[in-house]
Amino acid sequence: xxxxxxxxxxxxxxxxxxxxxxxxxxxxxxxxxxxxxxxxxxxxxxxxxxxxxxxxxxxxxxxxxxxxxxxxxxxxxxxxxxxxxxxxxxxxxxxxxxxxxxxxxxxxxxxxxxxxxxxxxxxxxxxxxxxxxxxxx
Numbered sequence: 001x002x003x004x005x006x007x008x009x010x011x012x013x014x015x016x017x018x019x020x021x022x023x024x025x026x027x028x029x030x031x032x033x034x035x036x037x038x039x040x041x042x043x044x045x046x047x048x049x050x051x052x053x054x055x056x057x058x059x060x061x062x063x064x065x066x067x068x069x070x071x072x073x074x075x076x077x078x079x080x081x082x083x084x085x086x087x088x089x090x091x092x093x094x095x096x097x098x099x100x101x102x103x104x105x106x107x108x109x110x111x112x113x114x115x116x117x118x119x120x121x122x123x124x125x126x127x128x129x130x131x132x133x134x135x136x137x
Contacts, residue, residue: 003029046076048079049079050110
């Protein structure tokens with residue numbers, strides 16, 4: 001499997017479903033992200049997704065990749081973007097009293113609403129945006 005370099009942007013990962021992003025690639029991304037988390041001594045990640053039809057398959061593959069590296073996954077399911085950040089922040093706050101050097105990590109999978117018209121219609125999008133967040137300590 002080859003992961004297309006074109007999906008990696010400065011602050012996120014964007015790909016077209018079943019062209020440049022699929023469950024196999026999501027699994028590999030989960031493994032890579034999980035490995036980096038382990039290097040930072042992180043052990044948990046909050047994940048969520050929007051209502052796109054491809055979301056369940058991608059989040060499952062991503063989660064399996066994370067789990068394969070020993071990272072615990074807190075799956076919020078289908079939620080709005082702010083809920084993922086809120087959950088990650090709440091999780092960080094609850095752990096802050098125990099270990100002040102820990103960060104909270106979140107990943108959100110959602111459709112990209114500003115995709116070019118040639119690859120999306122107003123009701124569905126086959127372009128996916130994977131956002132990874134490591135908040136400032």
